[in-house]
Amino acid sequence: MYRVMLIDDELPVRKLMLSSIDWASLDMEVVGEAASGIEAINVIDDMRPDIAFVDISMPFMNGIEFTEVATKNYPELIIIIMTAFDKFEYARKCVSLPVFDYMLKPMVRTEVTDTLLRAKARLDARLGDRSKSLVFGSAAPQDDSADEGGSVSEQIMRYIEANYTDSCVNLTSVAQQFGFSSSYLSRKFKQETGRNFLEYLTECRMKKAIELAENNVKMYKASAAVGIPDPNYFGRCFKKFTGKGYSEYVR
Amino acid sequence: MVSGLRIIMLLIVLLLSVSFFVSVFYIVNKERRENITREAVTTLNTLSESISSDIERYKEISRLVMMDDGLVTFLKATGTPVDAVFINDTRSSIMRVLNPTTMVDSVFGFRDDGIYIVSNRNRYSMDFSIINDPEWKQAIEDQKGGAVISVNADGGISRVVGRPLVSIGRTVYDVNTQQRIGMIIMNISSAFMDKKLISISDKKIAVIGTDGTLLSGNDSVPALLCGLDINISEDIVHREIKDGNTNLLLSIKQLPQMPIYIAVATPIENGFVMYGTIYVLLGLLLVFMFAIAVAGMYITRYITKPVSDLTRALDETTEKGTLKQIDIDIPENEISVLKDSYNGMVERVNNLFDKVLDNEKAIRRAEMRMLHEQIKPHFLYNSLETIGYLAMEAGAEDVHKALETLGSFYRNFLSKGEREITLKTELNIIKDYLALQKLRYGDILTDEYDIAEDTLNCRIPKLILQPIVENSIYHGIRLKGEMGLIRISSRFVDGLLHLSVYDTGIGMPQEQIDEILSKKQYNGDTDSAFADIYDTSDSFGLWGTIERVRGFCENDDVVSIRSEQGEFTEVEFVIKPRTR
Numbered sequence: 001m002y003r004v005m006l007i008d009d010e011l012p013v014r015k016l017m018l019s020s021i022d023w024a025s026l027d028m029e030v031v032g033e034a035a036s037g038i039e040a041i042n043v044i045d046d047m048r049p050d051i052a053f054v055d056i057s058m059p060f061m062n063g064i065e066f067t068e069v070a071t072k073n074y075p076e077l078i079i080i081i082m083t084a085f086d087k088f089e090y091a092r093k094c095v096s097l098p099v100f101d102y103m104l105k106p107m108v109r110t111e112v113t114d115t116l117l118r119a120k121a122r123l124d125a126r127l128g129d130r131s132k133s134l135v136f137g138s139a140a141p142q143d144d145s146a147d148e149g150g151s152v153s154e155q156i157m158r159y160i161e162a163n164y165t166d167s168c169v170n171l172t173s174v175a176q177q178f179g180f181s182s183s184y185l186s187r188k189f190k191q192e193t194g195r196n197f198l199e200y201l202t203e204c205r206m207k208k209a210i211e212l213a214e215n216n217v218k219m220y221k222a223s224a225a226v227g228i229p230d231p232n233y234f235g236r237c238f239k240k241f242t243g244k245g246y247s248e249y250v251r
Numbered sequence: 252m253v254s255g256l257r258i259i260m261l262l263i264v265l266l267l268s269v270s271f272f273v274s275v276f277y278i279v280n281k282e283r284r285e286n287i288t289r290e291a292v293t294t295l296n297t298l299s300e301s302i303s304s305d306i307e308r309y310k311e312i313s314r315l316v317m318m319d320d321g322l323v324t325f326l327k328a329t330g331t332p333v334d335a336v337f338i339n340d341t342r343s344s345i346m347r348v349l350n351p352t353t354m355v356d357s358v359f360g361f362r363d364d365g366i367y368i369v370s371n372r373n374r375y376s377m378d379f380s381i382i383n384d385p386e387w388k389q390a391i392e393d394q395k396g397g398a399v400i401s402v403n404a405d406g407g408i409s410r411v412v413g414r415p416l417v418s419i420g421r422t423v424y425d426v427n428t429q430q431r432i433g434m435i436i437m438n439i440s441s442a443f444m445d446k447k448l449i450s451i452s453d454k455k456i457a458v459i460g461t462d463g464t465l466l467s468g469n470d471s472v473p474a475l476l477c478g479l480d481i482n483i484s485e486d487i488v489h490r491e492i493k494d495g496n497t498n499l500l501l502s503i504k505q506l507p508q509m510p511i512y513i514a515v516a517t518p519i520e521n522g523f524v525m526y527g528t529i530y531v532l533l534g535l536l537l538v539f540m541f542a543i544a545v546a547g548m549y550i551t552r553y554i555t556k557p558v559s560d561l562t563r564a565l566d567e568t569t570e571k572g573t574l575k576q577i578d579i580d581i582p583e584n585e586i587s588v589l590k591d592s593y594n595g596m597v598e599r600v601n602n603l604f605d606k607v608l609d610n611e612k613a614i615r616r617a618e619m620r621m622l623h624e625q626i627k628p629h630f631l632y633n634s635l636e637t638i639g640y641l642a643m644e645a646g647a648e649d650v651h652k653a654l655e656t657l658g659s660f661y662r663n664f665l666s667k668g669e670r671e672i673t674l675k676t677e678l679n680i681i682k683d684y685l686a687l688q689k690l691r692y693g694d695i696l697t698d699e700y701d702i703a704e705d706t707l708n709c710r711i712p713k714l715i716l717q718p719i720v721e722n723s724i725y726h727g728i729r730l731k732g733e734m735g736l737i738r739i740s741s742r743f744v745d746g747l748l749h750l751s752v753y754d755t756g757i758g759m760p761q762e763q764i765d766e767i768l769s770k771k772q773y774n775g776d777t778d779s780a781f782a783d784i785y786d787t788s789d790s791f792g793l794w795g796t797i798e799r800v801r802g803f804c805e806n807d808d809v810v811s812i813r814s815e816q817g818e819f820t821e822v823e824f825v826i827k828p829r830t831r
Contacts, residue, residue, distance in 0.1 A: 009692075010691050010692065011691075011692075011693060012690065012691060059725075059729055059730060060730075218731075218817045219731065219732055219733055220730060220731045220732055220733075220757055220817070221817065223732060230732070231730070231731060231732020231733070232729070232732045234732060235732050235733070246733075247733060
């Protein structure tokens, strides 16, 4: 089963994609969705997708920017750009980006299926080449010698506390920072702290957000200040974390 | 420009006057000299001829004397004693010859033995060193019987009291033997010239011997001759000299084969000048200058001034930036032709402008029509209805409703290609648009309408509010991440239609408002939009709409934007209502 992630700011588009394609027959499953580039970067480590459908027109971090970040951090990821007609010619200009294919909206199922089949063929071939290594699979720990008690995790926690306002901080960027594979870091972090990496990162951001909310800071400003510049995603995270809307915190 | 021309004219007049007077002065001087010279030459030639012919006559008389028997006898009578009787006989013989003549002073007969006879008893001062000088005598003999003219016999004979003498010397030969027998010198009183000179008395004129003896005429002339180098080889010599304060032209002629000069001294100032000619020239000059002045006035009035007026009028139209026909008062001449042809050109250019504009409009209309054709509204509407029906059949009520909204949106959106629609239609477009956007993005906003009833039928440019609403969503509300409000209001204030779109989005900084309101081309090309498709600075839709409304109303002050960052944005149009 290959893992697919849908990144589009329109919920109906994502839902349509999810329900109109027969994923199972392609030996694929949709493991996650994101409504903006920012959200995608935040959750991509949990999703560990092989294929990402990316819309170009999204606020805060558009498809092109997302592709730039993603191809740097996840070189194996197959990116398929989805674009509306009026942005298509412009998307064509980014051929320098290692994008697997460009597709024109509105979506036509057969075209999407064809593209997915070609993507699957490439993934199959890659699997054949390196059967032991999946893109986000069971990466072997590179450096066990760094296992000095909880110090690595503590270092990482300190690093997160110092850098969570940077919207580019996520599991992969931190792993690269510390010289681990992201899967190893994820496992090790969980082992040592008993907590999920993303949960911890989000917790840091939300604690700060609560503080800002109590100081009557506007949501869009708070969201940028804690490293989630997409206020829509920020709002969802906030609600999930506190159980209340941001505006309810603001008096 | 005018003063420049005037200066040139003045210079021309000045130059003309100066050159006129210089040349007049020059011509007058030249004329005077030439006239004086000519007169002097005439005088000299006349006198010379007259005196010469007189002297010739005396020479003839001297020949008669020479051949007088009494004298010949006296000269031949060598050895014979010369007594009083002999002398008397000889004298009377000579006097007989001389009787019919006047002015002959005396005749001297010289024998080679030194004895001589004088025809009268006047007292003479004799210098025998000259008379007996062999060289002097030889000069006379060399004439072979001809006469030699001299003054006072070159100093040999002169009256003790009386006028200087013109002497005619001859060698006398024996008729039969052709042997030299002696020499006679006939003396003529220089008074014979006085008569001739008196007739030309208005000038200083004198007859002078080469030795400076004044023979006749004005006694101040010999002094003028002093120190002058007179070249005898020339026929007439002219010299300009200064005598006291007067400039004199001194003209000198030597009588042919005689040691006698005639000199005429004429004051140059006295020279005859053709003042009549000069006055005519002066008159011509005045006429000419008057003509120039008239021409200058003509040029100023009919050319220079119209040209400067024309230039000013042209400059004015250029400053205004529009090509307008010139309407100024210009005299009927070439300049007015120029004005007319300029106006003609302006008319043609304006016609061309209009034509180009019309063409452009026609092209635009054609393009719009083609776009309209491409959209194929009927096909779209029919398809939407069909799908709507299918949805109804399948029990999907909400799908039918969405399709209905979409159909309604497109029908109003296209509005049969009209440029103006009623506010009511525009509001319907916005309502449909927002309904569809809510389907896409969920409940991210609420919309409110505060519409004055009397504004509903106002005709406004099509799609001036919808792009503002779209801008409110994408660049205001969605970026804030909170539930937003869009409020559309319309009302009449002082007869003007106020339309505003208010949203509770993130607002925009003043610099961005200024940039949007500025007339300069907004960077709407795809390259610069590369990195920020949804970036807040990409407000091309807003800018383009504002430009469109400005163009439609032909007024830049129809829009205002108010905003507070993090709170709201309000775009307001104030336009003249058009009802129909």
